[in-house]
Amino acid sequence: MSASEPVAERPRRPDNPTKGDRREQAILDAAEALLEERGLDPVTVEQIAAGAGISRASLYFYFGSKQEVVTALVARTMGVTRDDADTLAAEVDVPPQTTIERSIRRIEKQWLDHGVVMRAAVDNAPSNPEVREIWRGTVDLYVDLLGDVLVRAGVPDDGGPTGARALAKGLAWMGERNFYIASAISKAEVRRVAETVLAIWFSTIEDRVG
Amino acid sequence: MSASEPVAERPRRPDNPTKGDRREQAILDAAEALLEERGLDPVTVEQIAAGAGISRASLYFYFGSKQEVVTALVARTMGVTRDDADTLAAEVDVPPQTTIERSIRRIEKQWLDHGVVMRAAVDNAPSNPEVREIWRGTVDLYVDLLGDVLVRAGVPDDGGPTGARALAKGLAWMGERNFYIASAISKAEVRRVAETVLAIWFSTIEDRVG
DNA sequence: TGCAAAATCGACGTCGTGTTGACAATGGAT
DNA sequence: ATCCATTGTCAACACGACGTCGATTTTGCA
Structure with a gap:
């Protein structure tokens, strides 16, 4: 300063x-x-x-403890993902679809670059409360970010299970799970799955905006 | 014989x-x-x-071993889920949306009734190859079943990452992950998430069929 | 009733975690 | 330069959980 x-x-x-x-x-x-x-x-x-x-x-x-090592490792890696989310959240003047695509791309890159640690985070979350908090907190960042984007795109939100926020949550975790599985297979599969995930996001918006 | x-x-x-x-x-x-x-x-x-x-x-x-106990327990519970999938697969004369809704309902019920074992299965899959196989095999049953349904509903499938099969896979795992999280919270949350999951399935179809 | 197979268990070996207490290096103040 | 508190290092120990072995009892069937 x-x-x-x-x-x-x-x-x-x-x-x-x-x-x-x-x-x-x-x-x-x-x-x-x-x-x-x-x-x-x-x-x-x-x-x-x-x-x-x-x-x-x-x-x-x-x-x-061993847990603390894993926690620190996960925290170190997830720091980048959190920064990405902040950056994306700051872009308000772009069309909704662009923000969504950029978000998925960032996440895709994160899985491509740090698949091992990301998978370790998911695997350990059940038995390690700290890791679970870090992980869910990070996903929530994207849930909130993309929930806003959905609303901005015109998806109605009544607060119910089919509102924009609920859909964003469901779709975000869809990404998480699919990337997790893909990253254990190959980088090519991660790229493939990114297209599928993106397609489902877009379809959901298209159908709900009309 | x-x-x-x-x-x-x-x-x-x-x-x-x-x-x-x-x-x-x-x-x-x-x-x-x-x-x-x-x-x-x-x-x-x-x-x-x-x-x-x-x-x-x-x-x-x-x-x-301890692992074998868990494996047997998971196998016992998943047997029901597999039977459900077979039953659903036999219903060919109903509209696609009906099969999808019934599938989600069956899965919802399974999470409501056996959430603990289902969660244990997911938690153990990473470290227990047998459980992983059982779990993925069961999900695959629904992936295939619902992939067929999507095709029957008119969703095109070029074999690529945005084809009916790939979408079915992405959507099936979306369900898995969202039910998993919800079942750790409450039965009410499981019911809520079922609506969200269903909404996303339907939106994806609607947008892709038109 | 006899007896082989099925079932049970105490005691043991092993492995990985986390703790303790004693000892060595480090680096800033004097 | 040297003193000394802080920081860092490790061998040895205690503990808990898993899985194994051999001896012993129970079961069920001919």
Whole structure:
């Protein structure tokens, strides 16, 4: 913000690259790498620690549990998705269909780039309340965003189960599930499914606006 | 195959209500009950065994692992859903919309009656290949059934990502995900979501048939 | 009644998690 | 330069849950 206080105001800030902070990132990187080759369940704390170049006991200095590691990893990845949603929400002067298409494209890209972590998030949500909150919160961002867009497009909303908001919720979770399944198959399948998802969004609008 | 060997050919058939077979069912019942109050993860083999009135070691006489218990439980519940799909598939002389509505209603009922097991199935699918197969196989039954219905309703299918089959797949998984979330909230929410899901199915058809 | 198959269980080995307490490195103030 | 609190590291331990083994009892049928 201001250039009058140039350096070293707070010694223990996340932007202050402490030795330990680097280790923390190394742990998350190791976890993500392990996630890539094995699944999530088979990955052990021992392996993550080894991947980060420390002992298992040392890992517990940084994270209180295996769950916390996963939570931090998911949070790191979902930060991007949340920023995307904010960016999209700021675009008010474009036609509704454009916002929807851009949203789906962003989500598609996220699944293409970070499929492993995204799938781990979905898989862990049932047993990890923190991850569940992060995940649902992020989906909700898009539910709200696209709910508004649907209303703007002319889809009526009486607050009931066939109103714009309810439809947006149903359609958003349709995307989530279909991308999840596709991302476990191949990147080509993710791209294919993006078209299907988009088609259903558009059909729903078309039919409800007329 | 042949009727020349009338009775008692195999003394260990599932329709032969052996003492042990009853225990097997008792174990599944106990597992289902435990699933109801606690989650799936926190349930221990010890508790399931206790619920069935046997020791932990004895349970391993019937099932090779905790996973196998869950698998058997899921299989038992999904049997009904599969039968439903067969029944629906046999109804060829009714209008497409009717088949779709009836399908959604059957699925809705299944989530209302067996939400706990259904959710356990979804939660375990990632880490349990057998459950995953059962689950996906059942969903596929409806994908095929409703894909045919879509074609019959006049939705074109070029085999691509916006063809009738692809749409049916996307819409079927939309239902799965939305029912899953709703069933963790309340029965009322399940009923509400059924309306939303139905609305999206109908909108997709309407827009694509015209 | 006899007896093989079915069923039961105590005790054990293993694996992965998380904790403890003692020890080493780090880096800023003096 | 050195002191010392903070930060970081780890071996060893305790615990809980899973799955196995061998010995023992129960069952049902000839």
